[in-house]
Amino acid sequence: MNWDTAIQQFKNYIRLERSLSANSIEAYIHDIVKLKQFTEMSNWQVMPLDISSAHLQDFLEYVNELGMTSHSQARILSGIKAFYKYLMYEDLIDKDPTALIEGPKLGRKLPDTLSFNEIEQLFNAIDHSTPEGQRNRAMLEVLYSSGLRVSELIDLRLTNIYEDIGFLRIIGKGDKERLVPVGRDALKYLKIYIEEVRVHLNIADGHENYAFLNRRGKKLTRVMIFTIIKNLAKAIGMTKSISPHTFRHSFATHLIEGGADLRAVQEMLGHESITTTEIYTHLDRDYLKQVIQEFHPRS
Known part of the structure; x- marks a missing residue:
């Protein structure tokens, strides 16, 4: 079986049987294509069913030498x-070459956050x-x-x-739906935009x-959102490197700081996991530490 056939069959599997989102499918396929390209660069002339652990170790060393972060390397390995679990599942191979390969050690990076005052400055x-x-x-907002x-x-x-109940229905990762509350100020500005600005646009089909x-x-595109935020940060002389995700981090941190x-x-x-959310408790812990240092007689 050649690479193109194996990749296409795997793509069909994760789309139809595992019902992954389009973004997740694209990411998986992109990782496998990287491995295919490396075999071609190395002149191995090896097909996917013939890949060994040694081949994969060489590939991962190459990825590391490219300067990719540990998280990027771990995602590629994932x-x-x-892909090889799928080949095992289909009985196309009898030994998984990835079984004994460990990913890079991942340090948990604390997310950057904005204070409420900084967010207000950006809005203003x-x-x-x-x-x-x-x-x-x-x-x-x-x-x-x-x-x-x-x-x-x-x-x-x-x-x-759903303006009447103050919620948004969100389609998230893996096409999973959730209902998220939306604040009064956000709804106010959203209503102004929809009723006074959007109605005057010549909207494209679809x-x-x-x-x-x-x-x-x-x-809008992702790039446009990034650009809007970068320009606002520049306008107020903010030195922090911020992105749309910074607002998400700030949302979570401010809620937990407030006792949510x-x-x-x-x-x-x-x-998916509560441990992912726990990363946002770092500021809360810093605040508690500060209280101890300032007010405890034995600090």
């Missing part, structure tokens, strides 16, 4: 492991006199109010905004239901 830097400014205010991923923000549909649109009436239940935050963020 994709390749899934928006030019509300322009249609784009009104859209950007609504967009960033929703991002911070509901802790959405950037992909969830750009894919938000009008029909998934984009009628997307909430946030560009001047040409098409849904970890399980509730997990549900709102759409995290």
Whole structure:
């Protein structure tokens, strides 16, 4: 079996039988294509069913030498492991070459956050006199109010905004749905944008239901969201490197600092595991440490 056939069959499997999202499928396939390309660069002339642990170790060393982060390397290895588990499942191989291969050690990086004052400064830097400014205010209010991923923000549909009960229906990773509360300020700016700005756009075919649109009436791209946020940070002289995900981190941290239940935050963020959410408790612990140092007689 050649690479193209194996990759196509694996793609069909994860799409039809495992029902993965389009983004997840693309990521898996991208990882396997990297391995295929490495075999070609190395002139191994080896097919997927003939790959050995030694081949994979060489590939991972090459990936490491490229300077990829530990998380990127771990993700690539995860994709390749899934591919070979599939080949085992289909009885196409009798030994999994990835079985004894360990991924890189992952350190848990604390996420960057913004203070509430910094978020207010960013919001105040928006030019509300322009249609784009009104859209950007609504967009960033929703991002911070509901802790959405950037992909969830750009894919938000009008029909998934339940203004009457103050919730958004979000399609997250793996096409999993969740209901997320949205704050009053976010709803206010969202309503202004939809009723006073969006209605005047010439909306492109197929984009009628997307909430946030560009001047040409098409849904926004991830790059555009990043650019909007970077420009606002520059306008107020912020030295932190921020992105749409910084708003998500700040949303979670501010909730937990305020005493929110970890399980509730997990549900709102759409995290599979509670341990993923626990990373946001770091500021809360820092605050408790500060209290001890300032007020305890034995500190």
